Amino acid sequence: MVVMNRLINPGAGFARTGLAGMVFLVMLLMSSMAMAVKYDVVAPSGTHKGEDVPQPIDFPHDIHVKDNDINCMYCHTYARRSTVAGIPPTSKCMGCHKVIATDKPRIQQLTKYWENKESPPWKKVHDLPDFVHFTHEKHLKTLAFDREFPVENIKEICAFCHGDVENMTVANKVKPLNMGFCVNCHIANKDLGAPGDCWKCHK
């Protein structure tokens, strides 16, 4: 159905001419099939080789997400309320780690920060240029909440742009997050109301 959409939509179709276009079409087709089984969202495609970002504390996403099955939005709590997802306040970490795994070196690192009343100087991994307006809340609403998507699986939605975080320790960037990446996903998800207007994202 996405392909149909592409064919009957000259605007989008035109953009796909040429070999690059064809290749993309095929990839899109495959991806859309893969997704179509589960829900009618077409995940964006494209990969990026992100270098490792040294963080003050090597935060192990895998332990939290995979092993302990903590929801992304438990810590990144602003995602559904704001443009940015936010870094959890240190107090939130301490909420658990006052008692849990206090013997681990990383936790002791964290505790040191906490006792000095300062928050760790985290490094930004996923960033967008200044002239881009991206809101987490709207994407989550459209992709998850409006479609009664089970919130416990929200990480599958996050994975669209943040990759397979549950298998990373320190998160690093595995999606290009460039304009093509966004635009193609928007075109593919026209039916979900993904806007094609420049000023929706450019400021």
Added chain:
Amino acid sequence: MTMVTEKDINEQIAWAKINTDVLKSMENPRPAYWITLAVCLAMVACAVLAEYIQYTVGMGTAALNNPHMWDMYIAAFVFWIGMSHSGTLLSAILHLIHADWRKPIYRFAEAMTTFSLLTAGIFPMIHLGRVWNLYWVLPYVSDRGIWPNFRSPLVWDAFAITTYLTASMLFLFVGMIPDLAICRDNTTGWRKKLYGILALGWVGSDRQWRHFRKIYLLMACFLIPLAVSVHSIVSADFAMSIMPGWHITSFPPYFVAGALYSGCAAIITLFILLRYFFRFEDYMTLPIMEKTAKLTFAIAMVWTYLNLIEFASVWYGHDVYNKELLIAKATGAYAWIFWTMLFCGSVLPFALAFRKLRRHMPTMFVVSLFLNLGMFFERWMIVAPTLSMSHEPHQWDIMYGSIVEWAIVFGSFGWFGMLFLIFVKVFPSVSMYEVKEMVFHRKRSAGEEDLARMTDHAKPATQTTGGGGGA
């Protein structure tokens, strides 16, 4: 067409002499040549400095401001595009109508076309605020799915100019092939290598000649409509807008006429220079100069006519803004430029109506320079006044550009001169094989049938065994 009282060229001139004369031109020109070249290089140096300042500090250094978003750069751009037209006129149009007097001079005219296009092509880059994104103007497939705006005349420009440039370069090159062969056969060292490659293995066989004629004719036919369309499109940059003084229907023909005009004037200038530099008195003869001058005069009158048409249509039209602007042009702050333009463009050409003046080289040199000054002012008078007083009176402003801007504009003349002078030194600036044809035909028309004697004297160099050069 014209009753020739005096021969365009001395048909007794031997083919071998033609070769030697022309080939000599590539070796030792008069010192004046070197002086001119040095001046040009100096101008280019200044321009490069100015551009560096503008690029690093900002467009503001060109004294551009809110009403004057465009200024001298666009004027110069139009000027150089126009300059390029006469080359096509001489080489293509006159070729089609078999005006063979063009033969000794069309080569450098054609070169002029190419180089003025190269000069014009630089201005959009100088003019852009963010030149490093220039390629966004071209349609290319990207996964962003964004395209240039095909409704914008600037995009049409990009297409038109690149096409015209390619075509005229090819035309220049193709027309040169037989001569390149001659050069190849008469030179040594790096030159021989160079010409060898460029001559594409020309041996002057009948088959080669047949194909050569065909392709040359076809390209001539292809080039003429192209030339016309290019300047029409450039005129669209203005005519497609809603600004008073720009939104005028007669702009395309007006621009084309202006283009041919400035081109011919430039040809006269360069004619005289080359004639002096390379001692081409035997080839660039006075009668040819006269013909060129007459042609220029005719075009000048066409241009004048179209000017009057524009004024009339504005005057009697309903557009109050347009009329207001016309009056302001004639009486306002820019009046002196406006009237200078009209004098140089419409009055001065009458000098070309007098045989005495036509044959007096220094006069012709000065006159041709002034004609081109007039044409440059014309372009300026198209760009500046409209911006200086458009619909919104609050933003009215008079502006004469800054030192940076002028340095770059003058520099462009140096840039053109540099390219041109290097070309005429490296390549034959007179088409040898065509001059030979010319001589040949004149002879025949003069009724001398003893081709045998002539071929004995020297085989046509086009049957290349290096015959001519050594003899």
Added chain:
Amino acid sequence: MSGKMNRRSFLKVMGWSGAGVALTGCDMPTTVTLEEGKEEVMSYLMPEEYVIPGVGVWYASTCTQCAAGCGIHGRVREGRVLKLEGNPDSAVSNGKLCMMGQAGVQGHYNPDRISTPMMRSGGSLTPVSWDKALAMLEEKLGAVSGNRFAWFTGTVSGHQSALLTNHLDAMGSTNHYAHEVVNNAVSRAVNQDMLGEANPRLRLDKAKMIVSFGADFMGASQSPVQYSVQYAKFRTNKERGLLVQIESKMSLTGGSADLWLAIKPGTEAVLALGMANLLLNKIKLSDAGIPSDVRTLINSYDISKVAKITGVAGDRIQRVTQLLTERSPSLVLAGASVEGQTQGYATTAAIMMLNHILGNVGKTIESAGDFPFPQLMAKQGGTADLVAFAEAAKAKKLDTVIFHGSNPVYTAPESLGLTEAMANIGFKVAISQFPDETTMAADLVLPMSSYLEDWGTQVPADQAESSAIQVQQPLMEKLNAETKGFGDILLTLLKQRKKEEYGQFEDYYAYLRNAFVAMPTSVKNDAQSNDEFWNAALQTGVIKVDVGAKDLQSTVVSFAAPVVDDSAGLTLMPSPRLGLFDGRHANLPWLQEAPDQISKVVWDSWAEMHPDTAAKMGIENLGLVKVSSVQGSVTLRVVLLKGMHADAVAIPLGQGHEAYGRYAKGLGINPLHILDAATDDKTGELAMYSTRVTVKRVGPPDSLSIVRMGTGAGDSQVGRKLVGTVPVEQVRRTEGT
């Protein structure tokens, strides 16, 4: 929102989407290709419920850019205040804000703010610690006795004013000099005498016609926003209000007048008396309450005589006077250029008398009622205090003076000799935000927090519709931890004197909260708890105060007969302008770059003259002229406008700073310096508009040296319909008004 918030935690999220700060969007591609891990992102230590990164929050506070005290809302995002807007709950601003208020953020983020205490040692100011500075202060204040100590401030009100008074008491001094260049002190005096109230409510919105004698109520005046809002109502009333402006230099308000009349400077009283004459003798209004001497005075001014003296056409005067009776209730206002004359009091009284005759008192001039907190009411400044201060300083009557919110060294005319007299003051303390002239002359400089970082309350003097206390709260964490709020500094000073009384308050915030709690329940409009009242106050930014209704009676006071100065030369009008105001905003680039509303000049000083006058002297537009009084002279460019009286030359205030930071220093000239020291004989206010000057041509026009906006077509619409105009009759037909 909960009590005092830990705003420091705000800052912690900066860098999230504060990216607007980090880099500019559209430069070379290099700046937009992002690399991971290059930018730092701070998280909260503790979560703050009311803060969501990426979402702006609005907080209520009060503007202190001028003395009007407009209520404002500040947009705070990631701990930075970004934009100020009017607070709809405030009756002063009505949700609107003038250009000066808008530019408040630039004062707050100004690169030239003083960041540390400084002490004069060996001629120059050198940074010291707060402890050292305060110790010094305590020692000096301990040494000084009684009236040899003084405060020199601008207009102060609210709890700061209360504390200041208490500090004066504690010092046993009575010297509080309050100085404002833009003031209505004379009107206050007249109102006090005629109405029994200094600041009655002026209801422009209720008037059907306004005749303004040089009152620039929408421009640089007591409360520009408030009166602009009222003006809008006045214009959009069922019957469109009619504005007649009579002045010698077209002001911002004059620009919007239906009828603008140029009057010979200094003859306003004559015109007022002439109009009174018409009203009483021709139109036969009652002359009740007018003393006989005034009555006779009025009779002596018949219309032809008045027209001759004032230069206003007789039929114009008659028409206006006629309209005044037809369009009742009307309102007659006197402005700075009238008050600031050697006969300011008399002239203003004559003008106010018209309101009495027309019966406007009680209709368009209402009582402000009884404000329940007299100690909080505004101590309004004037220029009399400046004169008095200069005298005292010259007479070596002062040892220690604390300056705050005023810049006398800049605003005092040279003729007062203040600059020299300052040397007589042993110890000068400046509580200041910027290195202005006065601060540079001080011996001890205490860096003050901006009003966007500070607690406080304001009680606006001009409250046209209802009375309220404006609450001022910090909108963000201090930019520089070294600075202290004015309230905090006052409290510290008081602690030095009265430990037992003020020791209990940790800081000004604590004091203020305590004071709020102590307020009578009448103002707490049924808040259940003190916390609730406090939070409500912070949320709305306004505490409405019921002052009760009170009707106003007027009695005309007798005043001196007008004396018209016919000496040669022109009258200098040092006119303040909305924007740079009295010069206090010259360090805000937005306001420097905003063109003057009438002449459209930016970043400069200029003189305004009438073309005819200029022609007589051979002065061309934009030419260089020398304006000289007996006190001195200034050289500047001249702009010729017909919106001037031929006998006047105007030089707008604001420029000519010798200090005051990168944006203000060295721009233009300061006309105040060449003023005479003449004062109004009744109130002692400086007669700023009575200096006679001569103008001489110095140089030819040079358009480059003075920058004006959009004058390419000579201020003409060249036949286009840009600003359409329509006769009022037509509007009455189409819109039924």
Added chain:
Amino acid sequence: MSLDNILNHWSDYRKGAEEGGHHEYEHRWAMAINLDLCTGCNACSTACYAENNLAVVGKEKFESGQAMHWMRIERYWDQQELEHPEQGASFLPMMCQQCGAATCEPVCPVAATYHTPDGLNAQVYNRCIGSRYCSNNCPFRVRYFNFYSYYESSWPEPMEQQLNPDITVRDKGVMEKCTFCVQRIRTVKDKAFMEDRSVKDGEVVTACAQACPTSAIVFGDTMDENSMVSKLWKKHQVERGIYQKTKYAKKDTDLRGYRIFEELNIDPSVMYLERVREDI
């Protein structure tokens, strides 16, 4: 801009032009400015500087006509060349008129300026290559070009902290103009979207309209029948569409509403109300 945008949005607009423009618009932002209330006090202009990160260029550059005031107050003395101080001055707040048939749009070579589905005349800063044709083709001359890089000069430490993160800081070589405070529109629309409702009238207020002490500027959505601004437009019989003169000729020509340069058929989104004069 995607080809989709070029083809569909524009052609849709042209199709509907006779009927007063693009009927598929979800919003149609517009203004009504009452010149009888404008006192020329500059509040709007300064508010615009504060909201939109406008650069302060300084005296010299202002002199060379490179100032960046998106919202400028023009002061005229009269219709004629002559000054008539008796009638006061005439003030005109002039900002981008967000024309429906904007002349700047078709000429931009890279389509950095185009028409949004909100009926706004968009300027995408980071797409702009600085050919400056749009400004040349703007009858109102309300497009401002970054002739220099003002970042350091205009926002010295710590002034850059005042910059509004919702709108980027334009750098050297980029054209910019009034956007009807699109960042405010965007915020409100996002909010409405999150609450599954449509935008209410008066919810979006541009910085200038918000600041104006006399409320001379009214901003709103003309697609919303009941919005204040569309009521005003109706009252004064000014209608959208490029054929105002012929098809939508006013029934009552005495009404105060008019659009500047109506005769150019560019369908501005700003309606001005004539200043009222009372001759005494």
